[in-house]
Amino acid sequence: MIPVSDLKRQYLKFKEEFDKSIHDVLDSSWFILGNKVKEFEKNFAKYVGVKYAIGVANGTEALQLGLFALDVKRGDEVITVSNTTTPTVIAISNVGAKPVFVDINEESYNIDINKIEEKITNKTKAIMPVHIYGQSADLDPIKKIARKYGLKIIEDCAQAHGTLYKGKKIGSIGDLGAFSFYPSKNLGAYGDAGLITTNNRQLAKKIFMLRNYGKRNRYESYIIGFNSRLDEIQASLLNTKLKYLNTWNVVRRKIAKEYDKNLKNVITPKEMFYGKHIYHLYVIRSKKRDKLRNYLKKNGVGSQIHYPVPVHLQPCYDYLNIKKGSLPITEKFCNEILSIPLYPELTKEEVEKVINTINNFK
Numbered sequence: 164m165i166p167v168s169d170l171k172r173q174y175l176k177f178k179e180e181f182d183k184s185i186h187d188v189l190d191s192s193w194f195i196l197g198n199k200v201k202e203f204e205k206n207f208a209k210y211v212g213v214k215y216a217i218g219v220a221n222g223t224e225a226l227q228l229g230l231f232a233l234d235v236k237r238g239d240e241v242i243t244v245s246n247t248t249t250p251t252v253i254a255i256s257n258v259g260a261k262p263v264f265v266d267i268n269e270e271s272y273n274i275d276i277n278k279i280e281e282k283i284t285n286k287t288k289a290i291m292p293v294h295i296y297g298q299s300a301d302l303d304p305i306k307k308i309a310r311k312y313g314l315k316i317i318e319d320c321a322q323a324h325g326t327l328y329k330g331k332k333i334g335s336i337g338d339l340g341a342f343s344f345y346p347s348k349n350l351g352a353y354g355d356a357g358l359i360t361t362n363n364r365q366l367a368k369k370i371f372m373l374r375n376y377g378k379r380n381r382y383e384s385y386i387i388g389f390n391s392r393l394d395e396i397q398a399s400l401l402n403t404k405l406k407y408l409n410t411w412n413v414v415r416r417k418i419a420k421e422y423d424k425n426l427k428n429v430i431t432p433k434e435m436f437y438g439k440h441i442y443h444l445y446v447i448r449s450k451k452r453d454k455l456r457n458y459l460k461k462n463g464v465g466s467q468i469h470y471p472v473p474v475h476l477q478p479c480y481d482y483l484n485i486k487k488g489s490l491p492i493t494e495k496f497c498n499e500i501l502s503i504p505l506y507p508e509l510t511k512e513e514v515e516k517v518i519n520t521i522n523n524f525k
């Protein structure tokens with residue numbers, strides 16, 4: 164079976180180096196908010212091209228702390244998409260705000276920029292575009308709308324480490340960028356980890372406090388904060404892995420181009436003119452998705468669905484009373500999408516097998 168993702172392959176390839184980065188922390192026996200976190204924050208800020216990066220516990224809390232820092236609270240509304248994983252949206256709910264969903268663009272699978280304005284009310288505080296599967300949302304028009312209505316932008320960059328929008332790294336364009344280093348991401352930790360990027364000094368200062376009990380120095384809690392820290396072991400490993408991220412993304416893109424060129428009878432993802440996709444996921448579409456998935460499984464090719472149930476139809480959002488059919492593209496696509504194997508360690512033979520198997524599906 165060609166698995167849809169396989170973290171062990173990368174680990175075995177870099178075992179010595181990765182083990183060392185973990186053992187360095189054990190040897191130092193400094194586990195929380197030390198030099199490794201500082202170093203990673205510095206390196207990742209440079210990578211994204213922002214002034215500040217703040218390591219936090221995971222991607223969900225990166226979004227949550229970001230919204231908190233932007234002063235989004237009960238009674239406010241935040242505009243986002245439903246074609247995402249629930250943490251994007253529960254971050255909005257967890258600060259007390261109401262998520263408001265906009266349908267997606269048929270080509271990019273990202274927020275439809277032409278449908279944002281109709282969802283804005285006097286309660287709207289922020290827009291949270293999700294750079295889904297590794298491709299950027301169309302940020303310039305979103306910035307224009309945000310400026311017009313005085314809204315903040317918090318980018319969900321959890322699937323887009325290294326993605327470009329008009330030559331700039333995502334995470335450097337909105338007011339804040341929120342990253343996840345969940346193990347399967349293009350840059351993945353060996354546990355939970357996350358980070359917030361910004362160019363805004365005030366926001367950065369607030370988030371540095373928020374992640375650590377609201378402290379502004381060792382003994383003084385200035386605001387009521389959280390415990391949401393990136394730990395030294397994850398930071399050390401991420402520092403080591405960051406050096407390889409660009410190379411890994413190049414290989415992902417190469418495999419994606421092979422798929423683009425050779426796959427038949429399915430709809431392949433489109434790379435938008437405005438950016439550079441890093442193919443965290445390679446998502447095809449087929450009207451016969453479930454049959455195709457079963458057939459692939461029988462023929463030794465793994466696949467997954469990201470995501471079979473859009474967030475507005477999840478039981479936890481019943482209370483919003485959003486009717487089925489209200490986000491037609493999102494709802495249609497969730498019955499057609501299928502993620503096929505794509506990671507830098509896939510062999511040429513495996514890529515060929517994936518292509519041939521899909522092309523032989525009737």
Ligand SMILES: Cc1ncc(COP(=O)(O)O)c(C=O)c1O
Nearest residue numbers: 221222223250251321343344345
């Ligand atoms: C788009 C998106 N947003 C948010 C998250 C949440 O990140 P985490 O699992 O690190 O909390 C993830 C990853 O799981 C994600 O893919």
